[in-house]
Amino acid sequence: MQQASADVPRRGLGQSLVAGVGRIAVSVFVPIVAFIVLWAGFIFLRDSGANKLGGVAMLYVIANWLTEKLPNAWQRRILPFVFVGPAFAILTFYLLVPAVITGWESLLNADGSQFIGIDNYTYAFSNPDFIVAIRNNVLWLVIGTLFSTVLGLAIAVLVDRSRMSRLAKTLIFLPMAISFVGASVIWRFVFSFQPEGQPQIGLLNAILGAFGIAPVSWLTGAPLNTILLIVILVWGQTGFAMVIISAALRGVPDEMLEAGRIDGASEWQIFRRLIVPTIWPTIVTVATTIAILTLKVFDIVIAMTNQNFNTQVIATLMWQQAFTFFDQGRGAALAIILLVAVTPVIFYNLRQFRGRAI
């Protein structure tokens, strides 16, 4: 490589112009070739019964081998695109192009045959189901984010001072490993309801029964049912908040806390005035991460109530429009509304993350 650069002769204006045009041509042309090669590779993967994992690795080996056969200068120009091309092409196919198509389709009618402007959006915002979905998403966003984060913070602070810290951390963190669907089955059982007089097998109604209170049909009355669904999310995400915040707590300098104690601050003042401000960026990261989850919540609602009893949210309505009612336009409009709600939060989350060092 060193040698190659030493061989490059001095260029005249014409030559560097040609080189410049050539470079632009290469940067346009190579991704297209990469895409075609990938497409051929994809057809090969789809139609061959062969081991497909090996297939993906093999495509790289073959591509690399082919590139190495090229003359040195070309090799240096093309190899980066062999490396980057697949990632770029897949992202283009799975996110970039679909996002544009969805944006366009949200302006079309149910089967995409006619342009109807913003009708899908006006339909959404005048539809009572959607208004309830927005209210529910706001409940998810506020209650889910607030409780997961605050509980996570409280537990992170408490647990380190107790004897059972390792066990407690593992057990509270464990629901992170359980799918929202699995968690929903667990909690459906807790909320299970039988008419009065029959044995209550759900934990919550059994506890009520022990105090002589009549059983409650938890999941049928709005907005209580949504709040109970949020409990499942809080149960799952508090562990996440606890682990991240607990790592940040370890980074709070002891000298600072000591200085606070010497100055006569109470434990609560130390927590409120010293610890919380120090780890604030981490708290914001945790809260925004959970907020993103709450805005996109889908599995829990489907598995618990199948969005009946006014528990629907934007994501479930979108799915229903697109895949149950086959109204692409309305489905796409709801997807865009979801995008508009979520993207600023993700953007903020990423920016916060970049400026933070753990």
Add this chain to the structure above:
Amino acid sequence: MRKFSWSRVAINLTVLFLIVIWTLPTVGLFITSFRSKETIQASGWWTVFGQLGSGQFTLDNYDKVLFGGDGMATAFLNTLAVTIPAVVIPILIAAFAAYAFAWMDFPGRRLMFISVVAMLVVPLQIALIPVLKAYLTIDLNGTFLAVWLAHAGFGLALATYLLYNYISQLPKDLMESAALDGASHFTTFTRLVLPLSVPALAAFAIFQFLWVWNDYLVATTFLGIDKDVQVMTQRLVSITGSRGQDWQLLTSGAFVSMIVPVLVFLGLQRYFIRGLLAGSVKG
């Protein structure tokens, strides 16, 4: 010896209380999964402690849910078949891209990298309808390949970003001496960069594994209603929908679906936490 103090007792009691609240629902599910249909309906799971040793436990539920009409055994294998490639493919592709972004010079590098990072803010819901339509045109819907590539596509931006953060921090001298020794980029990548990046690869792998294994939305969109290819989350949702009171099937089925991720999680918790701290947060 530590000094006795009331506040310490209070903290320990609170933590104990939290542990109980967090674990009790899962314990209830676990115990119920071993009780017969009749006993589940007749009494709460907590009553088993009053009659231990009376032979009230059974494995029938697991037999039924795994090998009966709900086919959880098939779904288990399907989940495995979906998950492993859906973890390996994006990691491999992202690692190549991350290496090129970090250590190779080419026209359009900055622009391409920025577009990859920008994809982090796009929620995957936006892509479902167009990708499904594309799949229908090329007759790919309902196959595992469809789901692998979808998961690869939706996980790739994050994977590339995380691996770039790690790979670009590797020592520059190392790369230069490898180049001086005549190693090609491909050799440097496979022999040097991949082995050195194992911590980052493992962290992302666990994260993506849990994500794909526990996923319902992507699977249900691209695998469809054919029972032969459905994954466990789909089977579970289908049981909750049609027979929500069949607790013997729901509890045992849920447990079958939870066992692998819980073991992976407990075994590799350290790596998982590292991944989370590095920002494994999916858009």
